[in-house]
Amino acid sequence: MDRVPVEVIGNILSHLGAARDVVIASATCKKWREACHRHLHMLSFNSDDWPVFRDLTTSRLEILITQTIFQTKGLQGLSILMDDVDEFSASAVIAWLMYTRETLRCLFYNVRTTPNVNILDICGRQKLELLVLAHNSITGVEPNYQRFPFLTSLSLSYVSISSLDLNLLLTACPNIEFLGLISPEIAITDAQVTVELSSQTLKKVYVEAISLDKFTLEADNLEKLHLKDCALELFELSGKGTLKHFKMDDVSILHLDIVEPVDGLEIVDVSNFTIIWSKFYQIISKSSKLRRLRLWNVVFDDEIEFVDLESIALCFPDLSYLALSYDLRDDLKEGILHYSLQGSSPMENVSVLDLGWTVLDEHFADWVACLLRRCPNLKKLIIRGVVSESKTHVECHMLASFTSSIVQLMRKYLHVDVQFVYE
Helix, strand or coil, rough: CCCCCCHHHHHHHHCCCHHHHHHHHHHHHHHHHHHHCCCCEEEEEEEECCHHHHHHCCHHHHHHHHHHHCCCCCEEEEEEEECCCCCCHHHHHHHHHHHHHHCCCEEECCEEEEEECCCCHHHHHCCCCEEEECCEEEECCCCCCCCCCCCCCCEECCCCHHHHHHHHHHHCCCCCCEEEECCCEEEEECCCCCCEEEEEEEEEEEEECCCCEEEEEEECCCCCCECCCCEEEEEECCCCCCCCEEEECCCCCEEEEECCCCCCEEEEEEEEEECHHHHHHHHCCCCCCCCCCEEEEECCCCCCCCCCCHHHHHCCCCCCCCCCCCCCCCCHHHHHHHHHCCCCCCCCCCCCEEEEECCCCCCHHHHHHHHHHHCCCCCCEEEECCCCCCCCCCHHHHHHHHHHHHHHCCCCCCCEEEEEEEE
């Protein structure tokens, strides 16, 4: 290691990440101490990395972090994630941030302090490119002020903020491309809980565990939208047709309004969702470039039309991956077969079918056969089903009968790779 440049050693230490490992490694020799002092780029303090962190008093932990940070010069990445630690003194945290802010590019910050530390005031107007905040509050964002000119990624988890301040914060980031919101505490300003966001540069948005009366998103360059575990009465998306990837997982939306053209959609992934297919189909029907369509654990009732394969075949000629799983009552299973048998247009480019059913039975086998006839170039078939641990004699017989039916179908499609996934 004597011939290894000190800059390279600094880069190696930066990849260790955890402050404890960096300190131990830097004690190897004088050269490694110099690398840690002058060429360390990333430093991480995480209460999950070392159980001793939880046993130390808060004041002792503050001293250790202060000593470690102040022994470095030119940190570009700082991660302070203290989930299970008591509140720090604001003065100590401010000292860490003031010492590193001029060189920081990435900041991961989950520290509870008394009083609350204003990250925007301390790290604004610097070179920060990525900011991840958790368990903090943001108030009084100044309007029309580009406070974070280099920030491209912003993630807020369990952060208290008003709808107005959140939108002003986006405005303060003229080059932001990614926004993540996880369980934010949105301050109520009127009778309704609403969020209205607007950005000309956002490309990816991830929203999890949020409950609102109204969520409006205006993003002219949005490419990927992922909603997870959300309850929204009204969700409205407007843009200029750049959306390529749309994903919803365990989301409740009474009114879904996408006013932008979605001709460029390539991936649609919807799971654990009660869907009105006719309305949803109207939204995505012009997406002729769609490559992947996933409708998983989708719930239907008597008044809702089923997904008809004829429309999928005609409207999505480039589709290569199709995943369908239904949660159906027994009296609706024949209905889905009826819709599936309508028309005969093939899905020429579908190479992977991923299929699931509430309970694997003869209706499912007939449905699989219908899909196989429509996919002449299929390469892989995945069958997913639920089988109880204590199977009765009847259940075992049904499973054997179902598997036998699928095997017989596969004799006509010897080139297809078949996988059974039973839960």
